[in-house]
Amino acid sequence: MSGVRAVRISIESACEKQVHEVGLDGTETYLPPLSMSQNLARLAQRIDFSQGSGSEEEEAAGTEGDAQDWPGAGSSVDQDDEEGVVKFQPSLWPWDSVRNNLRSALTEMCVLYDVLSIVRDKKFMTLDPVSQDALPPKQNPQTLQLISKKKSLAGAAQILLKGAERLTKSVTENQENKLQRDFNSELLRLRQHWKLRKVGDKILGDLSYRSAGSLFPHHGTFEVIKNTDLDLDKKIPEDYCPLDVQIPSDLEGSAYIKVSIQKQAPDIGDLGTVNLFKRPLPKSKPGSPHWQTKLEAAQNVLLCKEIFAQLSREAVQIKSQIPHIVVKNQIISQPFPSLQLSISLCHSSNDKKSQKFATEKQCPEDHLYVLEHNLHLLIREFHKQTLSSIMMPHPASAPFGHKRMRLSGPQAFDKNEINSLQSSEGLLEKIIKQAKHIFLRSRAAATIDSLASRIEDPQIQAHWSNINDVYESSVKVLITSQGYEQICKSIQLQLNIGVEQIRVVHRDGRVITLSYQEQELQDFLLSQFVMDLKVAARLWFSFLVTNVKTFQKVMFYKITNGVIFVGHSKKFSGIKWKVEILFIKWSCLCLHLALVYYDFFQMFPKDVSKNFDLKCLQINYKHKEEITSKRVLFLKIIIRKCLFSTLKLFTL
Amino acid sequence: MGVTCVSQMPVAEGKSVQQTVELLTRKLEMLGAEKQGTFCVDCETYHTAASTLGSQGQTGKLMYVMHNSEYPLSCFALFENGPCLIADTNFDVLMVKLKGFFQSAKASKIETRGTRYQYCDFLVKVGTVTMGPSARGISVEVEYGPCVVASDCWSLLLEFLQSFLGSHTPGAPAVFGNRHDAVYGPADTMVQYMELFNKIRKQQQVPVAGIR
Numbered sequence: 059m060s061g062v063r064a065v066r067i068s069i070e071s072a073c074e075k076q077v078h079e080v081g082l083d084g085t086e087t088y089l090p091p092l093s094m095s096q097n098l099a100r101l102a103q104r105i106d107f108s109q110g111s112g113s114e115e116e117e118a119a120g121t122e123g124d125a126q127d128w129p130g131a132g133s134s135v136d137q138d139d140e141e142g143v144v145k146f147q148p149s150l151w152p153w154d155s156v157r158n159n160l161r162s163a164l165t166e167m168c169v170l171y172d173v174l175s176i177v178r179d180k181k182f183m184t185l186d187p188v189s190q191d192a193l194p195p196k197q198n199p200q201t202l203q204l205i206s207k208k209k210s211l212a213g214a215a216q217i218l219l220k221g222a223e224r225l226t227k228s229v230t231e232n233q234e235n236k237l238q239r240d241f242n243s244e245l246l247r248l249r250q251h252w253k254l255r256k257v258g259d260k261i262l263g264d265l266s267y268r269s270a271g272s273l274f275p276h277h278g279t280f281e282v283i284k285n286t287d288l289d290l291d292k293k294i295p296e297d298y299c300p301l302d303v304q305i306p307s308d309l310e311g312s313a314y315i316k317v318s319i320q321k322q323a324p325d326i327g328d329l330g331t332v333n334l335f336k337r338p339l340p341k342s343k344p345g346s347p348h349w350q351t352k353l354e355a356a357q358n359v360l361l362c363k364e365i366f367a368q369l370s371r372e373a374v375q376i377k378s379q380i381p382h383i384v385v386k387n388q389i390i391s392q393p394f395p396s397l398q399l400s401i402s403l404c405h406s407s408n409d410k411k412s413q414k415f416a417t418e419k420q421c422p423e424d425h426l427y428v429l430e431h432n433l434h435l436l437i438r439e440f441h442k443q444t445l446s447s448i449m450m451p452h453p454a455s456a457p458f459g460h461k462r463m464r465l466s467g468p469q470a471f472d473k474n475e476i477n478s479l480q481s482s483e484g485l486l487e488k489i490i491k492q493a494k495h496i497f498l499r500s501r502a503a504a505t506i507d508s509l510a511s512r513i514e515d516p517q518i519q520a521h522w523s524n525i526n527d528v529y530e531s532s533v534k535v536l537i538t539s540q541g542y543e544q545i546c547k548s549i550q551l552q553l554n555i556g557v558e559q560i561r562v563v564h565r566d567g568r569v570i571t572l573s574y575q576e577q578e579l580q581d582f583l584l585s586q587f588v589m590d591l592k593v594a595a596r597l598w599f600s601f602l603v604t605n606v607k608t609f610q611k612v613m614f615y616k617i618t619n620g621v622i623f624v625g626h627s628k629k630f631s632g633i634k635w636k637v638e639i640l641f642i643k644w645s646c647l648c649l650h651l652a653l654v655y656y657d658f659f660q661m662f663p664k665d666v667s668k669n670f671d672l673k674c675l676q677i678n679y680k681h682k683e684e685i686t687s688k689r690v691l692f693l694k695i696i697i698r699k700c701l702f703s704t705l706k707l708f709t710l
Numbered sequence: 711m712g713v714t715c716v717s718q719m720p721v722a723e724g725k726s727v728q729q730t731v732e733l734l735t736r737k738l739e740m741l742g743a744e745k746q747g748t749f750c751v752d753c754e755t756y757h758t759a760a761s762t763l764g765s766q767g768q769t770g771k772l773m774y775v776m777h778n779s780e781y782p783l784s785c786f787a788l789f790e791n792g793p794c795l796i797a798d799t800n801f802d803v804l805m806v807k808l809k810g811f812f813q814s815a816k817a818s819k820i821e822t823r824g825t826r827y828q829y830c831d832f833l834v835k836v837g838t839v840t841m842g843p844s845a846r847g848i849s850v851e852v853e854y855g856p857c858v859v860a861s862d863c864w865s866l867l868l869e870f871l872q873s874f875l876g877s878h879t880p881g882a883p884a885v886f887g888n889r890h891d892a893v894y895g896p897a898d899t900m901v902q903y904m905e906l907f908n909k910i911r912k913q914q915q916v917p918v919a920g921i922r
Contacts, residue, residue: 463783467798470781470896472711 099152105159241284244301244347248282252353265305265357267364271441274364280305280353303349309356311407315365317429317489319497320398359405365437365485366403372486382486389486393494394574401433401489432492432528436485491557492528498574499531499555505579506535509587515540516590518583531555537586542594549590712833712855713863713894715871716902717880718909719836719848727838727845734836734850735825737874743829749837750779751849752821753907756805756812773812774907775805776900786900794897817842820907822849831855832870839910847910849903850875858893860886 075088092100151157177183245261248254254263266278281304366387373382373389382391388402462479465471471479503522510518516539523532537549550565560579562570572578722730739745758770776786785801788794795801805812824837833853839846852871857863864882871879884905885898 464798467783467785467800468796470711470784470786470796472780473782476783 102156103152105156241300244299245282247347248301248303248349251350254282263303263353265309265353266360267357267441270438271443271445272364273444274360274367276360276363278306278309278357278360280356299347299349301349303352305352305356309359311359311405312355313359313362313403313405315362315430315433316400316402316404317426317433317493318400319426319493320400321396361434361437362403362405365433366401368437368440368484369401369433369486369489372484376484376486391486391490393490393497397497399490399493426493426496428496429489429493433485433489436488440485494574495529495531495555495557498557498560501576502533502553502555502560502579505576506533506583509580509583513587516587516594518587529557535583535586537583537590539590539594542597549586549593551586711858711894711896712831712853713857713860713867714851714853714899714902715867715880715883716849716851716899716906717871717875717878717883718839718906719850719875719878721848727848731824731836731838731848734848734874735827738827738829738834738836741829741874743827743832743834746826746828748779748823749826749835750777750821750823751837751903752777752819753904755815755818757815759811759813774904775802776903778896778900778903781896784896786897788897788900788904790904794900796897818911820846820911822903824849834874839907841911847913849906851899851903853899859891860894861891 075091077086078089079087081087173183177185245254248263252263252265253269254261256262261282263280263282264278265280266272266274266276268274268278283302283304285300285302366389369389370384373384373391378391380392382389384390387405388400390398390400393399460479463476466476466479503520506518506520510520516537519536519538521534521536523534526532532555533553535551535553537551538547552563554561554563558574560572560574562572562582564570570582572582719730719734721727722733725733753774753776756773756775758773771789771792774788776788778784778786783799785797785799786794787797787801805814818841820839820841822837822839824835827834827836831854833855835849835851835853837849837851839849850871852867854863854867854870857866864886868879868882883902885901
């Protein structure tokens with residue numbers, strides 16, 4: 059470097075003057091260079107405020123050209139003015155454009171300011187960000203996809219695995235605890251029939267009739283227990299039930315109420331020894347489970363106990379003419395003298411020991427099923443009464459009691475009507491009345507039947523009415539003779555069999571009341587028989603008597619089945635026949651006499667009329683068809699008997 | 711409930727109420743009637759309270775509340791010529807609540823007590839009418855059970871009354887006159903009793919003299 063001398067470099071700007079004009083002789087006329095202010099103006103004009111810095115030069119070039127075309131703005135103002143008006147006024151004032159630009163910039167700034175202030179208020183305009191596209195990942199897209207797929211697959215696999223696990227668990231549970239499931243379904247079935255409630259961890263049920271209106275103090279609760287003594291390895295028995303029912307010990311076994319009527323007088327020593335017999339359990343419905351039968355039997359036992367308790371309470375409390383005897387499980391009462399009604403509670407437990415004894419006596423001949431059934435009905439009636447809505451008053455301000463009792467005030471019921479509303483009879487009284495009626499009815503039927511079989515002529519017919527009351531039955535009795543039905547239609551009796559007496563209504567309007575004595579009915583019916591015979595005999599003989607006069611025309615007569623055949627016969631003629639006629643006349647008279655005597659006897663007490671033998675009339679009646687000499691013999695018997703009874707009458 | 715006739719038996723000359731009643735009962739027993747206990751019919755009077763009367767000064771109505779032992783669970787309330795109400799025995803309690811509208815005329819409780827006789831279908835009640843401590847008269851009630859229409863059995867009743875009342879047999883009661891063919895009810899009996907009691911109340915002085 060030292061070797062080289064410093065060279066002086068001079069720099070000068072290439073500010074060559076622009077050629078204005080080239081003369082013909084080659085001389086150049088140069089433009090005067092711009093002065094400082096002109097230069098500044100020129101530069102200011104070149105500023106374009108609407109564009110960025112890049113476009114300034116272009117615009118500036120454009121305007122520079124124009125500005126240089128007219129250099130020396132001050133000198134050629136006029137020419138500029140004119141030309142500026144034609145095109146635009148660039149050189150009027152070189153700062154004009156600057157001013158305009160600045161003004162426009164100001165305007166725009168003001169607008170912007172206004173907009174911003176409005177936007178800041180957020181009342182009329184808000185700024186909303188423009189959603190921008192996510193930046194494209196800068197990583198490699200393929201690996202990302204792979205990773206994401208792997209993750210989602212793992213999640214799906216998790217869910218599937220969880221489900222599969224649960225299924226396998228339930229299947230194993232099913233197999234293992236199959237019995238557990240059945241207990242619940244059995245419990246559901248049990249609940250459909252019986253009331254259950256949960257106390258602590260025990261399930262208790264109620265088999266009493268308390269919810270149905272019973273007032274019996276027995277609790278009647280049974281317990282439901284799970285049957286867990288099952289070996290899973292062994293085969294499950296078919297009638298296996300996962301549920302078992304434990305009933306209270308005093309309701310085990312089966313019970314029924316035995317009602318029987320015996321004719322012998324009660325022997326004090328025999329009391330209390332009721333021949334129990336184990337009635338075979340009523341067959342349960344084939345589909346019902348064993349707990350149902352067990353519970354039903356226990357409920358029946360409870361009901362029988364209630365019935366018996368009610369009956370024995372009434373037997374002790376209610377005063378009657380003949381006191382009732384209550385011994386152990388038997389109630390004995392006497393509805394009629396020499397008749398004994400015994401009601402007993404027969405409760406046989408299910409032990410094997412007692413079954414042996416029970417099989418000894420199997421014949422319940424004297425057990426009246428009807429009365430037992432009626433007892434059940436009566437107690438249920440009593441239950442319903444305690445619960446019935448009749449007791450609940452409407453309107454709520456009315457007094458308690460039976461609905462009709464409430465009406466008895468406003469409707470002015472008298473004492474009879476009020477008494478009829480209040481049923482004051484207890485269970486025992488009702489059942490005794492029913493028993494009396496049943497006994498009376500069966501005995502009346504037996505009497506009629508025995509008479510019918512004993513006496514062939516006349517015939518007795520009995521038409522029993524189908525519709526009867528518990529306390530009243532009726533039968534229509536017809537007494538007719540063979541061949542004389544039309545005439546003997548008048549003997550028709552209607553017997554109304556009540557509780558203690560029989561009322562007879564005759565066709566001719568008479569009403570006779572007979573007591574419960576068997577003999578009275580028999581005597582009465584026999585008297586009706588005689589009446590019938592009398593009518594028939596009278597008729598027959600009256601016919602004969604009237605025809606005796608015309609007997610000459612009648613040669614012989616034959617009576618077959620009540621029809622008299624009249625015809626001629628050579629047999630009867632002459633004196634013999636006249637004697638016969640005389641005998642007939644005499645026999646008629648005697649018979650008339652006999653009948654008169656019989657009527658006479660009817661006025662006397664019955665024991666006298668019994669002496670008059672019924673059979674004499676019967677015999678005469680029976681053999682009316684035989685026209686033999688026997689007739690004479692029989693007539694003699696009649697006469698003898700008439701005379702005998704007449705004598706007896708006078709000796710009294 | 712059969713047709714009933716209520717009448718008054720005047721006290722016999724020179725005898726007390728007690729003795730006349732005894733005479734009658736003896737006659738009945740000779741006739742064959744059987745004694746069946748006692749009976750009682752009483753009547754209380756209420757009049758409408760002054761506060762409810764209008765300014766025009768309408769006369770207050772009298773209301774009678776009666777009980778009859780024949781209908782033990784009923785209570786009868788009637789106006790003079792107006793309707794008769796048959797109600798439950800709670801009606802008496804209701805009257806206490808209606809104190810503002812009906813005030814009881816205290817001295818006017820009147821009742822008849824006596825014996826009840828049954829003679830086949832006839833029910834005869836002979837009672838002494840008392841007002842307070844004093845006996846004022848004798849009431850005779852005859853009921854013919856089977857019939858409920860007044861016009862049908864009035865003649866039979868009359869005949870029966872004649873048999874033991876003799877000349878003191880009453881005429882047909884006013885209630886029969888109104889509705890001859892209508893069904894007879896307990897309300898009609900109570901109307902008859904009310905009329906009888908009113909009559910006896912007006913006759914105040916005579917029996918008092920008679921007793922002495």
